[in-house]
Amino acid sequence: MKMNYDIALTPNEWAMISNDLHGEGLHLVSKWRYNNKVHEEEYGFRTVESKSSIHTIVIDGQHALTTRFASDADKIIQELQTNTNFEVSVVTDTTISTEDKWVNPLGEYFLLDYENIVGIQQIGTTPELLYNEEVRMVTTLLNKNNTEVQLQFIITWETDGIQTKGCIEELCVNMPLPDIGTIQHLIETTISNYGDIGEPLIECYFDAKTDSRSECTPDIVARTRSARLVARGEEE
Known part of the structure; x- marks a missing residue:
């Protein structure tokens, strides 16, 4: 699932946002991470040495x-x-x-340790949240060309055979939904301090290993957005 926000941010503002998110427990890091340790020197306003x-x-x-x-x-x-x-x-x-x-973020992937997190943070191929032995979620945040912010959730479920819609929805939607809501809420609240973030344009698909693709149903998209309101204690 991709959420595209129409907001222009300078590289300096993006570095400041990275620091703000770091304070909320959302740590932007490189894809090539070998452990869950967060290094304070990778965030904030600091003296940076270059050679x-x-x-x-x-x-x-x-x-x-x-x-x-x-x-x-x-x-x-x-x-x-x-x-x-x-x-x-x-x-x-x-x-x-x-x-x-302001220190620029090292990458677009998240290490996550915010309050009430549901998934377990681990390092797989990339930093990811683990929900059971089969369901994983990778979260990324990108400032695209300084004109658009893209939040992406990549949820994977390794299964031996064809599964029903109910099983897919339970594991790939319901299980990570609280974290999806909290992450949206924290990111949108943080970025809104730098400009009008508005509602995102959402792209959501289910891709099978057979290379087939189906679009997420409207109710799943709606529940995904509603989850952020739950995270901040509101109701639509």
């Missing part, structure tokens, strides 16, 4: 060419040493600079 290097190839005592990448410098040196009689070496100059800034 840049220039590698100069020296041939017979003369500066011949430069490259930004150590791997390129190594390849050039190896080629010259293999194919010529030149005396070659490399000189590396490194510049370190610091800047006080």
Whole structure:
């Protein structure tokens, strides 16, 4: 399920939103995560250090060419040493600079540890919530081209055979629904501090391993949106 919000946000605002969500227990991280540990230095307004290097190839005592990448410098040196009689070496100059800034999120995936969470946070192929041994939910949040925010829930259920609509709805909708509602509520409340977020455009499909696809029924879409109201203690 994808929820697309029509709101423009600058990269700096997105970094601030990442920090705000971090305070709510929604931690934006990279897809390539190896544990559930949250590092405070990845969020907030901090002094950020950056390094840049220039590698100069020296041939017979003369500066011949430069490259930004150590791997390129190594390849050039190896080629010259293999194919010529030149005396070659490399000189590396490194510049370190610091800047006080809002830390940009490392990725679009969530580690989640907010209050009353239903699923169990774990690292599978990516960070995900586990509901039983078969049902998993991956949650992502993306600032697309600084013009649109996309919230996505990817729910998977590994099953040996064809299942009834009732079973699919119970495991893939009802089970993660409280978390879907809470996540929507926290994200929408946070982003609304930076502008009018409005109602999202929702795309929702069921995809089977047979590559068949069916659109979510209107009642499932409606229940998904209603779940966020439950999370903030309201009723439609």
